[in-house]
Amino acid sequence: MPNFEEPKQDLLFTDSINASEGYEKEEICFGIRFPSEKARRAHFTEELRKKLRDPEFRKIEGFPIGDDEDILNLSDPPYYTACPNPWVQEFIAEWESQKDNIEDHHREPFATDVSEGKNDPIYNAHSYHTKVPHKAIMRFILHYTQPGDIVFDAFAGTGMTGVAAQMCGDRDVVLSLGYQVKPDGTILQEEVEEENGKKAWRPFSKLGARKAVLNDLSPAATFIAYNYNTPVNILSFKRTAKKIISDFEKKTKWMWETLHTDRKTLGKVNYIVWSDVYSCPECSGEIIYYKEAFIKNGGAVEFNPEFNCPHCNCSISKNPPKNSQAQKPARIFESAYDPITRAVTEKQKQVPVLINYSIGTRRHEKLIDSDDLLKATSIDVSDDLIKNIPFSEIIEGDKSADPFGCGVRHVHQFYTKRILASLSILADLTKGHPQLEFLVGSMLPKLTIMNRYMPQHGGRALVGPMANTLYVPPVSVENNVIDQLVFQFKKIIQALTSLSGSVITTQAAQSVDIQDSSIDYIFLDPPFGSNIMYSELSYIRESWLRVITNNKPEAIENKTQKKGIDEYRDLMTNCFEKAFKYLKPGHWMTVEFSNTKASVWNSIQNALSDAGFIVASVAALDKTRGGLHAMLGPTAVKQDLVISAYKPNGGFEERFQKEAQTEEGVWDFVRTHLKYLPVTKRQGPLMLFVPERDPRILFDQMVAYYVRKGYPVPISSQEFQIGLAQRFIERDGMYFLPDQVAEYDRKKMTSGAPQQLSMFVSDEASSIQWLRQLIREKPQTFSDINPQFMQQLGGWSKNEAQLDLRELLNQNFLCYDGKGPVPEQIHAYLSTNWKELRNLPKDDPALVTKARDRWYVPDPNKAGDLEKLREKALLKEFEEYKEVKKKLKVFRLEAVRAGFKKAWQERDYAVIVAVADKIPNNVLEEDPKLLMWYDQAVTRMGGE
Numbered sequence: 001m002p003n004f005e006e007p008k009q010d011l012l013f014t015d016s017i018n019a020s021e022g023y024e025k026e027e028i029c030f031g032i033r034f035p036s037e038k039a040r041r042a043h044f045t046e047e048l049r050k051k052l053r054d055p056e057f058r059k060i061e062g063f064p065i066g067d068d069e070d071i072l073n074l075s076d077p078p079y080y081t082a083c084p085n086p087w088v089q090e091f092i093a094e095w096e097s098q099k100d101n102i103e104d105h106h107r108e109p110f111a112t113d114v115s116e117g118k119n120d121p122i123y124n125a126h127s128y129h130t131k132v133p134h135k136a137i138m139r140f141i142l143h144y145t146q147p148g149d150i151v152f153d154a155f156a157g158t159g160m161t162g163v164a165a166q167m168c169g170d171r172d173v174v175l176s177l178g179y180q181v182k183p184d185g186t187i188l189q190e191e192v193e194e195e196n197g198k199k200a201w202r203p204f205s206k207l208g209a210r211k212a213v214l215n216d217l218s219p220a221a222t223f224i225a226y227n228y229n230t231p232v233n234i235l236s237f238k239r240t241a242k243k244i245i246s247d248f249e250k251k252t253k254w255m256w257e258t259l260h261t262d263r264k265t266l267g268k269v270n271y272i273v274w275s276d277v278y279s280c281p282e283c284s285g286e287i288i289y290y291k292e293a294f295i296k297n298g299g300a301v302e303f304n305p306e307f308n309c310p311h312c313n314c315s316i317s318k319n320p321p322k323n324s325q326a327q328k329p330a331r332i333f334e335s336a337y338d339p340i341t342r343a344v345t346e347k348q349k350q351v352p353v354l355i356n357y358s359i360g361t362r363r364h365e366k367l368i369d370s371d372d373l374l375k376a377t378s379i380d381v382s383d384d385l386i387k388n389i390p391f392s393e394i395i396e397g398d399k400s401a402d403p404f405g406c407g408v409r410h411v412h413q414f415y416t417k418r419i420l421a422s423l424s425i426l427a428d429l430t431k432g433h434p435q436l437e438f439l440v441g442s443m444l445p446k447l448t449i450m451n452r453y454m455p456q457h458g459g460r461a462l463v464g465p466m467a468n469t470l471y472v473p474p475v476s477v478e479n480n481v482i483d484q485l486v487f488q489f490k491k492i493i494q495a496l497t498s499l500s501g502s503v504i505t506t507q508a509a510q511s512v513d514i515q516d517s518s519i520d521y522i523f524l525d526p527p528f529g530s531n532i533m534y535s536e537l538s539y540i541r542e543s544w545l546r547v548i549t550n551n552k553p554e555a556i557e558n559k560t561q562k563k564g565i566d567e568y569r570d571l572m573t574n575c576f577e578k579a580f581k582y583l584k585p586g587h588w589m590t591v592e593f594s595n596t597k598a599s600v601w602n603s604i605q606n607a608l609s610d611a612g613f614i615v616a617s618v619a620a621l622d623k624t625r626g627g628l629h630a631m632l633g634p635t636a637v638k639q640d641l642v643i644s645a646y647k648p649n650g651g652f653e654e655r656f657q658k659e660a661q662t663e664e665g666v667w668d669f670v671r672t673h674l675k676y677l678p679v680t681k682r683q684g685p686l687m688l689f690v691p692e693r694d695p696r697i698l699f700d701q702m703v704a705y706y707v708r709k710g711y712p713v714p715i716s717s718q719e720f721q722i723g724l725a726q727r728f729i730e731r732d733g734m735y736f737l738p739d740q741v742a743e744y745d746r747k748k749m750t751s752g753a754p755q756q757l758s759m760f761v762s763d764e765a766s767s768i769q770w771l772r773q774l775i776r777e778k779p780q781t782f783s784d785i786n787p788q789f790m791q792q793l794g795g796w797s798k799n800e801a802q803l804d805l806r807e808l809l810n811q812n813f814l815c816y817d818g819k820g821p822v823p824e825q826i827h828a829y830l831s832t833n834w835k836e837l838r839n840l841p842k843d844d845p846a847l848v849t850k851a852r853d854r855w856y857v858p859d860p861n862k863a864g865d866l867e868k869l870r871e872k873a874l875l876k877e878f879e880e881y882k883e884v885k886k887k888l889k890v891f892r893l894e895a896v897r898a899g900f901k902k903a904w905q906e907r908d909y910a911v912i913v914a915v916a917d918k919i920p921n922n923v924l925e926e927d928p929k930l931l932m933w934y935d936q937a938v939t940r941m942g943g944e
Contacts, residue, residue: 029078030090044077044087051086060084062508064219066547074219074547076434078503080226082219082547085505089513092150095211096518099148107588108678109617109644110143122495127445128158128224129468129532132525132592135177137164140523142174142187144588147208149520152582154509154575156214159225161523162502166229169209169499181207212502213519215512217554219547220441220538222506227438228495229502237435237496241489244429244436249482252422255379256480258357261366267357269480271462272368272376273453274416276406276474277349278318278329285311287329289474290353292316294455301455318474333407339381340389340412347407350449352376352478379417385424390543397536397560399470406472411543414448414472422481423447427544439492441541443484448540451477468532508553509575512582519582522589526575529568529600530557557600565925569603576611586649589613593641599925601641606931609704613645616676617692646676660711666720667727669702671737674728679740680747680754687751693734695724696769700929703901707936712905717871718864725860733776761792763800764894768812772857775813779826779854782806799923801892809855811870814862818852825856874898881915888918893927900933912937 027034034040051057052068064071064083071082078087122134141151141164153161167173171181180188185207190199214229216222256269275290292307306317306326317326332349352368368376381389392411394400403414412420423440430436450465452473457463462477505512527534535551542548555571557563563571579589593604608615618641652672659665674693681688691697699720706713715723729741732754736744748754761770770792774785782805789805796802809815816823821842822830830850831838840847858866877892878899896915903911916924916934924930 030087030094041076045072045075048072048075048077048081048083048086052083057084057086060507061511062217062506062550062553064506064547064550066219070546074223074545076226076230079230079500080222080504082222082506082545084507084511084513085503086513088213088503088505089515091211091503092213092514092518095148095150106586106675107144109588109646109676110140110590110642122160122163122228124491124495127442128221129534129537130525130528130594131158132160134160134163134167135173137161137523138167138173138177140590141165141168141210141521142179142205144521144590145205145210147185147206147210150211150213150518152213152215152514152519152522152579153524154215154512154522154579155524155526156216156225156504157221157525159214159222159228159502159504162212162214162225162229162504163497164523165210165212166497166499166501167209169207171207174207209499209501213512213514214502214504215507215509217506217508217551218534218538218542218549219506219545220541220549221534222504223545224438224441225502226504227435228497229500229504230434231498231500232435232496234493234496234498238493240433241436241439241493244426244433245482245485245489248422248426248429248485251425252482255375255418255422256482258355258366258372259369260357260359260364265359267359267364270356270358270363270483271480272352272372272478273354273356274350274449274476274478275353277332277351278316279332280309280311280314280316280329281327282314283309283312285309286332287316288351288353289318293318294475300458303454303456331406338410338413339383339386340391341410345407345409345413347413348472350476376416376418379421381417381421381424385421385428388424388427389420390546392539392543392548395536395539397533398530398558399533399536400560402469402471408449408472411540414450414540416449416478419447419478419481426481426485435492435496437545439485439488441544442492443481443488444541444544446479446484447481449476449478451479453477468537470536508550509555510553510578512578514578514582516581517584520584520587522579522583523592524579524589525592526572526604527554527556528594529565529603531594532556533558565599565603568600569607572604572607573610576607576613580612580647583647585647585653587647589645589647591641591643591645593643599922602926602928602931604643605928606935608643608645609708609932610935612647612708614648614673614676614701614705615643615645615692616673617644617678617681618642648672656709660706660709661714663714663719663723666702666713666715667723669705670698670724670728673698673701674735674737674740679736679743680751682751683755685751687747687754689732689754690734693736695721695733695735698724698735704932707904707932710940712907713901716867718867721860721867722864733772761789761796763797764803764808764892767792767803767808771808771813775855776825776857779816779829779851779856781853782809782855785809785855797893797923799888799890799893799920801890803892811873812866813855814858814866815853815855816851818848822847822851823856824859826851826854871898875902878902878915881918882911884918886918887920889920891919893923893930897927897929897933900930900937904933904937907940909937909941913941 025036027037027040029040029044032043034043049068049072052071066082074082078085078091120133120135137160145151147169151161151165156162174181174187178190180201182188186203187205187207188201188203191202212229214222214225216225258267258269259265260267273290275288278287278289279285280287287309292310293304295302295304305319306315306324308314309316315324315326316329317324318328320326320328333346334349335344335346337343338345352373354365354367355372356363356365358364390411394403394409394411403409408414415423426440430440445465448465450470450472452463452466453461453475454463455461465471533556535549535554538549551561553571554561555568555575557565557568583589591604591608593601605615652668655668656665659668677692678690681690699717702720703713724735728735729738731741731744731748761767771785771789774780774788786805814823816826827842827847830847831840834850837847837850874892874895875898877895881888881891881896881899896919899915900912903909912933916930924934
């Protein structure tokens with residue numbers, strides 16, 4: 001019998017185990033009293049059945065592909081539907097009516113270090129293409145919401161946002177995050193005292209579950225999310241699961257038995273290794289890949305990517321390097337009758353080569369013998385159970401080339417005969433038990449021929465499938481289904497909970513039925529461009545569920561679906577526009593995003609802004625070090641990004657309509673925006689520079705807001721810099737409101753000056769930013785600056801015209817020539833670092849001598865004059881680009897930016913489009929400013 005001993009349960013699960021068995025417990029749903037869960041389910045299932053008969057209901061964007069009965073069998077209405085959920089708005093209205101806390105909602109963006117690993121029972125219970133740990137999401141929800149608030153996740157995946165929302169009411173879990181919880185439910189976090197630099201605990205949130213609306217396009221994802229977010233009677237589940245596992249073992253144990261080498265003792269098979277068989281390109285002899293590519297050397301196994309044919313000795317490699325003399329072997333295909341398709345099919349020839357088995361607690365290995373071979377090839381699915389196996393043809397996609405190449409054209413062909421026979425029996429036993437079907441689904445990835453066997457890794461030879469592909473390896477593993485079932489049972493039992501408070505729907509993110517301004521907080525982990533082909537990778541799991549993703553509105557880049565970066569951006573903009581409508585004014589959305597392509601990152605930024613959101617903070621979630629580090633620019637996309645964006649409050653939006661044409665509209669925007677920015681950012685004990693408060697970033701944000709609203713910008717960059725200095729308070733190159741600067745000064749006293757982040761110099765703009773950072777901290781001479789600057793130039797963009805350092809300095813900074821008083825910035829630096837220069841008048845000869853030829857950052861008034869001269873030079877170059885007939889290969893990107901901005905002001909949209917067509921597409925896609933001007937110009941031209 002299997003060993004069912006589980007790890008010790010924590011309090012969350014113990015409470016559930018001690019709960020009474022609830023299937024016959026009375027339920028109240030939407031004010032209707034039901035005698036049992038079964039009665040409630042039956043009532044709403046009939047209501048959903050009626051909806052499914054409505055042709056208009058099926059036209060909802062993202063409606064999954066599946067028969068009515070399969071959708072109904074998968075659903076648990078009204079809490080979860082494997083199609084658009086018609087009760088979402090009803091739940092939101094009910095939850096809103098239950099709230100009793102009416103508080104000021106103002107929050108700063110979340111800007112605290114985050115470190116949450118993935119070793120959690122809930123996280124590990126069921127694999128998926130991508131997941132954010134629920135404990136990481138909890139920190140955001142606790143920061144932005146109060147108990148009872150409604151959280152929305154449009155790309156919910158496996159439902160970790162719902163789990164996080166519920167866990168905000170679990171004291172032990174909140175304590176595990178490093179917070180303190182008072183008896184009245186107040187949650188405190190550790191902060192540094194402003195007065196004395198000591199650590200202190202400050203209240204910031206309240207203990208209590210939040211409600212969650214979860215959506216995903218994938219039925220596989222929402223089914224997993226449902227099982228994570230639905231209350232389960234764990235005692236009842238354990239009893240049922242143990243009985244089914246016991247029955248399953250009795251029916252299939254014989255499939256997983258083998259004789260020991262003594263030919264007497266019976267052993268339990270742990271796994272069987274299968275190898276592809278190829279044909280030598282020289283002699284056509286058969287080559288069993290495993291036998292030739294893996295060579296035993298003492299106790300270890302070595303992998304030889306190049307080897308000699310055992311028949312003719314010619315050099316063979318499955319993937320020969322360019323300079324290699326090795327030849328690529330040919331696949332051998334076998335024809336056989338397939339009882340599932342009822343047709344003769346051709347598939348890559350594979351043979352079993354090795355068995356790993358146990359006798360008692362001791363493991364053994366042996367080569368396949370004749371009895372094992374007979375069993376492996378003779379087992380088949382019985383006729384009465386074939387109905388349990390999905391008959392689903394694999395749809396051609398960006399990832400289908402791998403399985404197609406080895407003859408796998410249907411989902412069931414990803415499994416060996418023995419695995420299919422086992423699964424057909426198991427499917428019969430688990431029918432009608434959602435949590436057991438969840439259990440079976442969790443082990444499916446470990447049962448396909450995509451599981452790699454790499455003995456060169458020793459004890460870690462079973463490395464599983466290659467992530468986010470449909471790659472079929474030349475050597476694969478057939479795992480014991482009984483063992484996998486017991487193993488996953490022990491994991492799942494720790495992940496199921498007795499908590500509730502989520503409603504789950506299956507449809508396109510932009511089609512969820514949510515009333516405007518009814519969501520308190522949104523957390524999104526959207527698709528990452530072309531990183532992961534979700535619908536293709538979910539197809540195997542969904543074939544077993546018999547409900548398939550409708551990929552038409554899937555927001556990805558995919559060649560087969562004819563979706564490029566533009567289509568991806570349009571789809572994401574559509575999603576964000578709906579999120580903007582759903583969110584309450586003045587509330588926040590967090591976007592967690594992973595992609596290494598600047599074009600995808602810029603698409604997300606532009607989609608957010610086009611939808612109406614204003615980005616207040618962009619940080620990088622460094623999973624290797626577990627820290628949140630502020631970042632800016634298109635080059636910094638090597639880590640997971642955390643974007644904090646807000647929906648402007650209604651008052652500002654109304655005022656802006658009246659003020660947009662005036663300069664007051666600019667300062668109203670800046671004033672409102674500064675309220676939403678973090679006063680400080682920290683990395684451990686260090687205080688960081690807040691780039692969003694940099695005057696150039698503030699100007700860019702203001703311009704972007706005006707452009708997307710369709711208004712001309714009523715103020716120049718020079719006027720903005722001067723006006724900013726007149727109206728707001730500057731500290732360390734950042735601007736603050738009066739009440740914010742007092743807080744900043746107090747924190748600076750205890751933490752020291754903010755640390756500037758390291759930068760990559762790749763173009764003119766980043767060069768200027770790097771020089772400004774360098775010279776502001778330490779005014780220097782050209783000879784001091786030049787060697788440092790030269791070290792930064794390794795990654796200069798190939799399309800960017802490289803400027804001489806003197807030209808960059810002359811156009812953007814000032815040099816003290818020794819005439820007149822020493823400028824304040826140089827004076828402050830010298831008097832701080834040289835004792836003999838302290839308390840000297842600014843025209844003292846010693847001070848003048850030390851200060852001469854040093855470059856410094858000009859004050860706003862003088863900076864405005866420099867800016868005018870620079871802009872004139874840039875526009876002169878842009879005029880040359882307008883006249884060029886051919887494509888531009890190397891050019892000054894700052895000139896194109898300046899030209900696009902001027903053309904926009906003059907409503908000359910055709911010039912923007914014409915010049916954009918001359919520059920490389922990747923440059924346009926990877927530059928957020930150019931992309932914004934171009935997108936808006938195309939939109940305006942379409943409307944005129």
